[in-house]
Amino acid sequence: MNLAVLCREPSSYDTLTLEDVPLQALGPDEVRVEIYAAGINFPDILMSAGKYQLKPPLPFTPGMEAAGIISELGTNVRTHNVGDRVMFRAWHGCYAQQAVVPEAELLPVPKNFSFAEGAAFIVATATATNALLQRGQLKPGEALLVHGAAGGVGLAAVEVGKLLGATVIATASSAEKLAVAQARGADYLINYKHENFQARVMEITNGKGADVILDPVGGDVFEQSMRCIAWGGRLLVVGFAGGVIPAIKMNQPLLKCFSIVGVRAIEHAKQNPQEGQAYRQWMLHWANQGRLRPHISQVFPLKQYQDAMRLLATRQAVGRVVLEVRSE
Numbered sequence: 001m002n003l004a005v006l007c008r009e010p011s012s013y014d015t016l017t018l019e020d021v022p023l024q025a026l027g028p029d030e031v032r033v034e035i036y037a038a039g040i041n042f043p044d045i046l047m048s049a050g051k052y053q054l055k056p057p058l059p060f061t062p063g064m065e066a067a068g069i070i071s072e073l074g075t076n077v078r079t080h081n082v083g084d085r086v087m088f089r090a091w092h093g094c095y096a097q098q099a100v101v102p103e104a105e106l107l108p109v110p111k112n113f114s115f116a117e118g119a120a121f122i123v124a125t126a127t128a129t130n131a132l133l134q135r136g137q138l139k140p141g142e143a144l145l146v147h148g149a150a151g152g153v154g155l156a157a158v159e160v161g162k163l164l165g166a167t168v169i170a171t172a173s174s175a176e177k178l179a180v181a182q183a184r185g186a187d188y189l190i191n192y193k194h195e196n197f198q199a200r201v202m203e204i205t206n207g208k209g210a211d212v213i214l215d216p217v218g219g220d221v222f223e224q225s226m227r228c229i230a231w232g233g234r235l236l237v238v239g240f241a242g243g244v245i246p247a248i249k250m251n252q253p254l255l256k257c258f259s260i261v262g263v264r265a266i267e268h269a270k271q272n273p274q275e276g277q278a279y280r281q282w283m284l285h286w287a288n289q290g291r292l293r294p295h296i297s298q299v300f301p302l303k304q305y306q307d308a309m310r311l312l313a314t315r316q317a318v319g320r321v322v323l324e325v326r327s328e
Helices: 042-048 115-119 122-135 152-163 175-183 197-204 219-225 251-256 265-271 273-288 302-313
Strands: 002-006 017-021 030-039 065-073 085-089 098-102 143-146 167-172 188-191 210-215 229-237 259-262 296-301 320-324
Touching (some): 002 302, 017 302, 030 085, 030 122, 042 302, 065 115, 085 098, 085 115, 085 122, 115 296, 115 320, 122 210, 122 229, 122 265, 122 273, 143 152, 143 197, 152 175, 167 175, 167 197, 175 188, 197 219, 210 219, 296 302, 302 320
Parallel strands (some): 143 167, 143 210, 167 188, 229 259, 296 320
Antiparallel strands (some): 002 017, 030 065, 030 320
């Protein structure tokens, strides 16, 4: 049997249950992974409430990423071995002791990474890398504004932005969160609870505005971002953690000729496998160089999955929150 978190009826993470479920059969191109850690992501919360664009067949196990050790190989698997340390992403299924994973989805855990770090790396870092490297085409010397800069995607974007040679402006809601962004390389810090970020960005950029804006928040943040973006800039829509999907006033992109660009890293890799492989290899390279690494604020045992999800849902987390399934 496999101990797993189950969503039997989409409602809230508070209604999820921890149950023993039968082991999934292994296909010829798949491996079985004994999960040591699973990352918590905001889509897990939305999916559990039936509010995400993907609605898996019921019952399902939440969890988009995990890390662990291969325990069994399908008959066609040739490039991996039992005992390999791997990490992977999926749309769901990772809040569990075991998962069956297509071989093509496996990545090696970077050297010097713990399983917790491996489980917290792929989704946020892939989103930031795909957003800035490919969708936003961020160039050296450009000004990058990162909203939610103390979140998982935000902190990854700070690091990716610096690797790409940008000047990084980070926004967050507290001095504690901004300190973490600064430690990861942010050049300018804006506490939006006490400062008007729109005015501050224009001041920092000498009236030009930010060339690229990464927005995982939505709502009023998106509205104000349109007023401090540079002519010809790129406004990257990552998500709506603030809970409000904004309406777009099209006169603003018309007047400033800026682009509004959606970011869905997993779907991008599916639609264009070569580009998906390119951004994955880019981020793995820098992870192995010690230049990309997730900031994990808290680790919970699997049985405390609701506490872990609540921390993220209430936007109290700094960086990443992880479930420990097995001890290393």
